[in-house]
Amino acid sequence: MTENPNQPREYDAVKGGQNPPPLDAAVLGGISGVKSRLASPIVEVKIAALSEALKYGDAGLDLIIGVLQDESMAVKLAAYSLLKDRDEPKIKQQLQNYLPIFEFDVITVDAEGKENSRHTSSARFFPEDLGNGVVLEMVYIPGGTFMMGSPATEEGRDSCESPQHQVTVPAFFAGKYLITQAQWQAEMENNPSCFKGEKRPVECVLWQDAVEFCGKLSQKTGKKYRLLSEAEWEYACRAGTTTPFHFGETITSQLVNYYGDNPYAKAPKGLYRGQTTDVGSFPPNAFGLYDMHGNVWEWCSDRWNSNYKGAPTDGSSWETGTSEYLVLRGGSWIYDAANCRSAYRVWMAADYRWWSTGFRVAVASVSP
Numbered sequence: 001m002t003e004n005p006n007q008p009r010e011y012d013a014v015k016g017g018q019n020p021p022p023l024d025a026a027v028l029g030g031i032s033g034v035k036s037r038l039a040s041p042i043v044e045v046k047i048a049a050l051s052e053a054l055k056y057g058d059a060g061l062d063l064i065i066g067v068l069q070d071e072s073m074a075v076k077l078a079a080y081s082l083l084k085d086r087d088e089p090k091i092k093q094q095l096q097n098y099l100p101i102f103e104f105d106v107i108t109v110d111a112e113g114k115e116n117s118r119h120t121s122s123a124r125f126f127p128e129d130l131g132n133g134v135v136l137e138m139v140y141i142p143g144g145t146f147m148m149g150s151p152a153t154e155e156g157r158d159s160c161e162s163p164q165h166q167v168t169v170p171a172f173f174a175g176k177y178l179i180t181q182a183q184w185q186a187e188m189e190n191n192p193s194c195f196k197g198e199k200r201p202v203e204c205v206l207w208q209d210a211v212e213f214c215g216k217l218s219q220k221t222g223k224k225y226r227l228l229s230e231a232e233w234e235y236a237c238r239a240g241t242t243t244p245f246h247f248g249e250t251i252t253s254q255l256v257n258y259y260g261d262n263p264y265a266k267a268p269k270g271l272y273r274g275q276t277t278d279v280g281s282f283p284p285n286a287f288g289l290y291d292m293h294g295n296v297w298e299w300c301s302d303r304w305n306s307n308y309k310g311a312p313t314d315g316s317s318w319e320t321g322t323s324e325y326l327v328l329r330g331g332s333w334i335y336d337a338a339n340c341r342s343a344y345r346v347w348m349a350a351d352y353r354w355w356s357t358g359f360r361v362a363v364a365s366v367s368p
Helices: 030-038 043-067 073-083 089-098 181-188 207-221 230-238
Strands: 101-109 115-131 134-141 144-148 165-169 172-175 225-227 297-303 325-329 345-349 361-364
Touching (some): 043 089, 134 361, 144 230, 207 361, 225 297
């Protein structure tokens, strides 16, 4: 008699009744066991089963592809994380259906602000429906390692940007744009902004307000939305570059909304708009993120530390220390070009409301 490999062996525990097994319990073995756990209502059980599915070749891959349609975004993102680097045509097609792609031009300039390269790139994202036609687009940021901070030779650098240190950032999703006034109103039902406009970034936002917005968004969607850590922010801003700006050696007022009367490097003076601009008005970086330089400052989750001695190297938020201040990144419409550099950092009290301060949100790639 031929043994059926899908039947439980004498030492396998078989799921029975309607109650799901505990996370660490023994379950039906083989591919049938994976299927059983993927049918569980418990998110952690499903995510644990996904990695085991890879052991079963094409049959396991088919199960993981099927999970891209799961109702839990955490489970879908876990499946996506396992599939994203595979080259099989059927997988690439399924990922295209799961996470749509948008295309954009990536621009770099020289020290005089003259364009020296332009190429088309693309990024994956998922849309978050906030209701009443308001959508939040979250862009996939691949994990990687970078040097955080500025080198000693960088013009305009401050001691708080040192020591330069290597940081490894796990994959995550970041807001394609700064949180807009329309998105803010969809969750908070008010608008503190000085410069009104649905597509303009929300500003005059307290740090606590931004955290509250993330909490409301998390409750609505079932995902864990949050502010970016400072390391995530700089990694996402640089998008693989090591220059002062992701645009290159400088910026211009055609690329960034900043105080154009005070340029950087050899760039000429430019336009000073004196107010915020609609998100998406200027070219993005190589990750597909807009307004990482200028427009409004962005709250991060970290407490302020005056240098990077003892800073985390895993991309996590640095929340230890005695400072009551929180970190801001990116510069703004009212600040000089040097203050918009990728490495530039500044602090502000959590309860200070300012017409130059907003934020964008993040969500982890696999966590609920």
